[in-house]
Amino acid sequence: MLAVDTPWLLAGLLLALLPLFNNGMQHSAYPWLVMLPVDPLSQLISVLLRLCGMATVAALVLGLAGLHQTEQSRERIGYGANIVLLLDRSNSMDNTFAGKTPEGTDESKATAARRLLGEFVKQRPHDLLGITEYSTAPLFVLPLTENKQAIQAAINATATPALAYTHVSKGLSMALDAFADQPLSGSRIVLLVSDGAAAIDPDSELQLRQYFKQQQIRLYWLFLRTANSPGLFDKPQDARDDNAGAMPERYLHLFFSSLDIPYQAYQAESPDAMQQAIADINRLEHAPLHYRERIPKQDLSGTCYLWATGLLALLLMVKFCEVRR
Amino acid sequence: MANRQPEIFQYRLAMPGNRVYPGAHAGRRVSSGQLFKRHEPLIAYPDPRRIDLRASVLDVFEQYRVRVYQQHSLVDVLLLADMSASMTGDKPDKQQVFADCLASIAESAFSYGDSFSFIACGATVEPRYVLMQCKQRGAIPSLISRLQTARFAPQNPRWQNALPYLPASPSLLFLLSDFHFDLNTLKPLLHHLRQHAVVPLVSWQRSEYQDLPEWGLVSFQDSENRSTRTLFMRPALLRKIGQLFDQRRRQLQSFFRAFGSEPVFLEDHYNAAQLQHYFLKRTA
Numbered sequence: 001m002l003a004v005d006t007p008w009l010l011a012g013l014l015l016a017l018l019p020l021f022n023n024g025m026q027h028s029a030y031p032w033l034v035m036l037p038v039d040p041l042s043q044l045i046s047v048l049l050r051l052c053g054m055a056t057v058a059a060l061v062l063g064l065a066g067l068h069q070t071e072q073s074r075e076r077i078g079y080g081a082n083i084v085l086l087l088d089r090s091n092s093m094d095n096t097f098a099g100k101t102p103e104g105t106d107e108s109k110a111t112a113a114r115r116l117l118g119e120f121v122k123q124r125p126h127d128l129l130g131i132t133e134y135s136t137a138p139l140f141v142l143p144l145t146e147n148k149q150a151i152q153a154a155i156n157a158t159a160t161p162a163l164a165y166t167h168v169s170k171g172l173s174m175a176l177d178a179f180a181d182q183p184l185s186g187s188r189i190v191l192l193v194s195d196g197a198a199a200i201d202p203d204s205e206l207q208l209r210q211y212f213k214q215q216q217i218r219l220y221w222l223f224l225r226t227a228n229s230p231g232l233f234d235k236p237q238d239a240r241d242d243n244a245g246a247m248p249e250r251y252l253h254l255f256f257s258s259l260d261i262p263y264q265a266y267q268a269e270s271p272d273a274m275q276q277a278i279a280d281i282n283r284l285e286h287a288p289l290h291y292r293e294r295i296p297k298q299d300l301s302g303t304c305y306l307w308a309t310g311l312l313a314l315l316l317m318v319k320f321c322e323v324r325r
Numbered sequence: 326m327a328n329r330q331p332e333i334f335q336y337r338l339a340m341p342g343n344r345v346y347p348g349a350h351a352g353r354r355v356s357s358g359q360l361f362k363r364h365e366p367l368i369a370y371p372d373p374r375r376i377d378l379r380a381s382v383l384d385v386f387e388q389y390r391v392r393v394y395q396q397h398s399l400v401d402v403l404l405l406a407d408m409s410a411s412m413t414g415d416k417p418d419k420q421q422v423f424a425d426c427l428a429s430i431a432e433s434a435f436s437y438g439d440s441f442s443f444i445a446c447g448a449t450v451e452p453r454y455v456l457m458q459c460k461q462r463g464a465i466p467s468l469i470s471r472l473q474t475a476r477f478a479p480q481n482p483r484w485q486n487a488l489p490y491l492p493a494s495p496s497l498l499f500l501l502s503d504f505h506f507d508l509n510t511l512k513p514l515l516h517h518l519r520q521h522a523v524v525p526l527v528s529w530q531r532s533e534y535q536d537l538p539e540w541g542l543v544s545f546q547d548s549e550n551r552s553t554r555t556l557f558m559r560p561a562l563l564r565k566i567g568q569l570f571d572q573r574r575r576q577l578q579s580f581f582r583a584f585g586s587e588p589v590f591l592e593d594h595y596n597a598a599q600l601q602h603y604f605l606k607r608t609a
Contacts, residue, residue: 029546032547036569
């Protein structure tokens with residue numbers, strides 16, 4: 001859609017008719033035009049000159065009126081998914097996989113996650129990505145968007161020092177909320193990246209079950225396991241320890257498994273394993289995706305002035321070719 | 326313009342004149358003169374000074390015979406000029422040709438003692454620019470100065486309007502125009518001019534067909550109807566224009582020959598010697 005900033009200036013377009021009446025050349029009197037041959041080349045040049053003049057005036061007026069293209073959305077089909085990255089911002093993410101503060105060339109879990117997710121985003125050009133983080137409270141970072149620059153920036157922003165604890169249920173709710181008013185197109189994925197878990201209270205559990213069902217979510221849990229910490233699939237040696245308080249990871253995994261949704265958990269104990277897991281997800285999620293691409297408003301007045309300048313230069317050149325008698 | 330002494334030329338008519346008034350041109354009238362024509366009875370030409378005794382004695386009817394001579398008679402000279410805009414436009418050259426031509430023809434007529442008439446025919450014939458049977462030299466400069474300030478209408482001449490001003494007796498008639506109009510409009514006039522000796526003077530400017538620029542864009546505007554045409558001049562087009570004018574020249578010649586006259590092409594300048602040459606060729 002083309003539009004202008006100051007519509008009343010469009011009245012100036014009437015001026016574009018002027019070249020029809022006067023081609024701007026100095027006339028030399030001639031007794032009888034019938035004596036001059038009808039020359040197709042000259043006629044063509046004459047018509048082109050008038051058209052050039054009209055186009056110049058029109059371009060100038062449109063430039064003055066501020067011609068622009070309004071914001072548009074384009075329907076596109078790509079291969080990808082709607083992905084919400086749910087990142088853990090708890091303190092422990094700033095430690096290495098060995099559970100220590102990173103020193104020298106050591107890479108913290110957050111850094112590794114940042115690096116690998118950055119690559120992951122780069123490989124998936126058609127995905128709609130959103131980012132949600134959680135710590136003690138959930139952090140809303142970015143809604144589902146196709147703007148890769150914004151996504152990269154949001155991922156890079158996790159380089160700031162991590163926050164306090166892990167409150168996964170709130171984070172999950174917020175991640176699911178991101179899909180709330182999105183059309184159902186392509187697969188919907190929540191990629192939970194965390195290095196720990198927390199118990200989910202029964203109220204939240206009920207709500208989450210409902211949400212997961214409603215939104216038709218596929219859940220991937222990339223669990224960055226710190227050395228010597230309980231894994232997802234470990235069974236406690238002591239039956240007394242078998243509760244959500246003592247082994248939150250195991251119980252969260254059990255909760256996810258019980259949701260009756262496509263769910264996959266990856267337990268990564270090193271950056272390499274993590275990369276493996278992400279490549280796995282990358283491979284799995286390639287369903288056709290129907291989405292609308294937004295094209296922002298484009299100012300065309302610059303183009304108008306450029307054309308006017310070019311045409312004026314052309315007309316000036318022709319003026320120099322004119323013979324004055 | 327008019328200060329210069331106009332060049333003159335001698336003209337003769339191929340056909341002898343029939344005017345009563347004595348003048349400088351061979352005529353059909355007999356009276357006093359230099360060239361003996363025939364004998365007439367004294368009763369027909371009662372001039373006892375010219376009684377030819379020998380012829381009277383030899384006359385079988387025993388009547389007095391009188392010698393009669395060819396009388397030279399007057400010729401009316403008339404300049405019928407096209408007064409459309411294309412004849413002057415805003416170019417001083419064309420006006421110069423116009424004025425020179427007028428002054429020269431008038432002066433030549435006066436040098437013979439003939440009368441000179443001038444009719445300017447535009448969309449109408451304006452009495453201001455009409456001179457009838459004039460024999461006074463002084464009238465010519467004032468007419469020329471009047472013509473120089475005249476507004477030449479941007480319209481082809483309506484020759485029909487000039488008909489009432491034309492003389493009834495055979496005259497020498499110069500028709501000055503650029504003939505840049507449809508020749509069919511001229512046909513009715515030429516039919517009316519059959520009894521006159523018509524000399525079409527075609528006033529053309531070389532700047533209109535030869536001295537055009539070889540390269541470049543030129544916008545031409547018609548002097549009569551104000552329409553314009555832009556031409557991208559190049560040597561090929563220039564040649565084509567030259568050819569068109571040559572063609573037009575031949576067309577004019579054949580057109581006027583059909584009416585028994587031969588056009589004179591005045592290119593850029595009026596030259597009395599050209600007319601002199603023309604009359605020598607025509608009446609030799």
